[in-house]
Amino acid sequence: SILVLTFLTMPLASVSASSGTTDEYSLVFDTAKYTMKTLTLNGKSITYRAYENIVYVKYPVDTNYEIMNIYVPEEYYEDKSIGNYNAKTAPIFLPNTVGGYMPGAPGSPGQDQNGSPNAALVALSKGYVVAEPGARGRTTQDKNSLYTGKAPACIVDLKAAVRYLRYNQKRIPGDTEKIISNGTSAGGALSALLGASGNNKDYEPYLKAIGAADARDDIFAVSSYCPITNLDNADMAYEWLFNGINGYSRMMAPGPLPPDRLSPPVNQGMPAAPPKLPEVKGTMTADQIKVSDELKALFPAYLNDLGLKKSDGTALTLDANGDGPFKDYVKSFVVASAQKALDHGTDLSGLTWITIKDRIVTDIDFDKYLNYATRMKSAPAFDALDLSNPENSLFGTATVNAQHFTQFSKDHSTVGGSLAAASIVKLLNPMNYIGTKGTTTAQHWRIRHGAVDKDTALAIPVILATKLENKGFDVDFAVPWGQGHGGDYDLNELFVWIDKVCA
Numbered sequence: 001s002i003l004v005l006t007f008l009t010m011p012l013a014s015v016s017a018s019s020g021t022t023d024e025y026s027l028v029f030d031t032a033k034y035t036m037k038t039l040t041l042n043g044k045s046i047t048y049r050a051y052e053n054i055v056y057v058k059y060p061v062d063t064n065y066e067i068m069n070i071y072v073p074e075e076y077y078e079d080k081s082i083g084n085y086n087a088k089t090a091p092i093f094l095p096n097t098v099g100g101y102m103p104g105a106p107g108s109p110g111q112d113q114n115g116s117p118n119a120a121l122v123a124l125s126k127g128y129v130v131a132e133p134g135a136r137g138r139t140t141q142d143k144n145s146l147y148t149g150k151a152p153a154c155i156v157d158l159k160a161a162v163r164y165l166r167y168n169q170k171r172i173p174g175d176t177e178k179i180i181s182n183g184t185s186a187g188g189a190l191s192a193l194l195g196a197s198g199n200n201k202d203y204e205p206y207l208k209a210i211g212a213a214d215a216r217d218d219i220f221a222v223s224s225y226c227p228i229t230n231l232d233n234a235d236m237a238y239e240w241l242f243n244g245i246n247g248y249s250r251m252m253a254p255g256p257l258p259p260d261r262l263s264p265p266v267n268q269g270m271p272a273a274p275p276k277l278p279e280v281k282g283t284m285t286a287d288q289i290k291v292s293d294e295l296k297a298l299f300p301a302y303l304n305d306l307g308l309k310k311s312d313g314t315a316l317t318l319d320a321n322g323d324g325p326f327k328d329y330v331k332s333f334v335v336a337s338a339q340k341a342l343d344h345g346t347d348l349s350g351l352t353w354i355t356i357k358d359r360i361v362t363d364i365d366f367d368k369y370l371n372y373a374t375r376m377k378s379a380p381a382f383d384a385l386d387l388s389n390p391e392n393s394l395f396g397t398a399t400v401n402a403q404h405f406t407q408f409s410k411d412h413s414t415v416g417g418s419l420a421a422a423s424i425v426k427l428l429n430p431m432n433y434i435g436t437k438g439t440t441t442a443q444h445w446r447i448r449h450g451a452v453d454k455d456t457a458l459a460i461p462v463i464l465a466t467k468l469e470n471k472g473f474d475v476d477f478a479v480p481w482g483q484g485h486g487g488d489y490d491l492n493e494l495f496v497w498i499d500k501v502c503a
């Protein structure tokens with residue numbers, strides 16, 4: 001009877017862990033549990049095995065999200081090749097569906113919201129194995145109303161999914177040394193974080209707690225569209241860029257994202273967005289303008305501390321006013337973007353702030369460009385003084401919905417908000433892990449940020465890309481002309497890039 005009592009008072013997970021039977025999920029992939037599916041792309045039919053809703057950890061907290069869909073071209077069970085790939089060599093494409101740091105259910109091949117083939121379908125058609133993990137997010141609660149997906153749950157789950165794939169590498173076609181992560185916005189940030197922080201021990205206790213497989217979690221390559229990343233420094237970067245522009249405007253997001261805080265989600269696998277969304281417009285108050293001035297003034301010290309360099313060795317610094325080589329460098333990506341658009345026949349003649357001589361973009365007026373792009377968010381853009389932003393909710397706890405995650409906003413809080421633990425804020429920022437000791441950072445990176453995307457400052461992806469380059473990683477970074485906040489808009493180029501880095 002002592003034994004029975006012990007069992008009853010032990011938490012469920014320990015019961016199953018010690019008995020190794022009923023209540024824990026198996027980490028062994030069941031090769032027999034699939035359905036056959038067929039989709040067509042450009043008139044060609046693609047037949048694949050769909051292994052869906054696989055729980056990828058032993059002790060899931062939320063089986064709606066800690067699950068993965070795995071899709072394998074049928075050819076790989078018939079000893080055939082697709083292009084240059086076979087069952088042994090096929091890269092594994094790993095897209096997440098996270099947006100707004102909300103929970104993301106696993107996606108599946110099909111159409112995007114415009115009716116075009118989504119990234120997963122294109123990947124399958126090119127002979128990739130597709131693994132689509134879900135991940136917990138900031139809003140989910142258990143039956144006791146405890147939050148179950150606050151930071152770092154989202155990144156812990158994606159790492160657990162990678163470990164599951166490696167743990168089962170003999171049972172699933174594809175090359176686990178060629179995992180390519182993909183995501184947009186918050187999902188782009190998680191894609192980058194997954195690539196930056198491979199195998200780092202900081203995440204280990206969280207992975208252990210959910211019963212993640214004992215395997216490596218580093219990946220080969222990262223595709224990241226408009227990453228909403230480096231959150232604890234993004235407020236300063238936003239005001240460095242947009243200070244002086246006091247009007248803001250954005251499209252109201254459809255549910256379930258919180259109204260008026262995000263631009264419409266554009267991820268693959270998401271339901272179609274309503275055709276016309278109301279615009280939210282406003283002018284910053286005197287208090288917000290003061291906050292903007294203060295945050296802008298803090299940015300050069302942060303930036304200079306990074307010690308970033310151009311590929312020719314030039315130090316990318318800023319003076320106290322926020323001017324200097326780094327600003328010119330950020331501007332150079334917009335110039336390159338305009339040049340590419342011009343080369344592809346885009347008519348830029350209406351944009352008088354672009355100087356063009358003999359079909360060469362020789363200069364842009366950066367301030368006028370920023371007015372053209374416009375400000376979307378009032379200051380502070382991420383760590384809201386009233387805790388009302390999605391990022392405040394990301395950094396909540398099991399019992400506290402939203403917290404500050406910068407000392408600045410904690411000090412200026414209008415609601416007496418608490419500050420998230422520094423150790424947790426650290427886990428969400430790829431800048432802390434790139435090329436560091438004890439970390440296996442992905443070798444290959446493709447980062448995109450639209451030229452009129454203002455969900456975060458252009459400085460943020462520039463800093464990420466430059467840090468990676470400076471640490472010796474292979475980076476393809478560009479700013480597509482006319483592109484706002486979105487992803488997966490250039491799938492042909494994306495897969496050309498992936499094929500190239502995998503070759």
Ligand code: DHB
Nearest residue numbers: 099100185186228262455
């Ligand atoms: C997303 C957009 C934002 O503006 C933001 O602050 C966080 C996330 C998104 O689209 O995922």
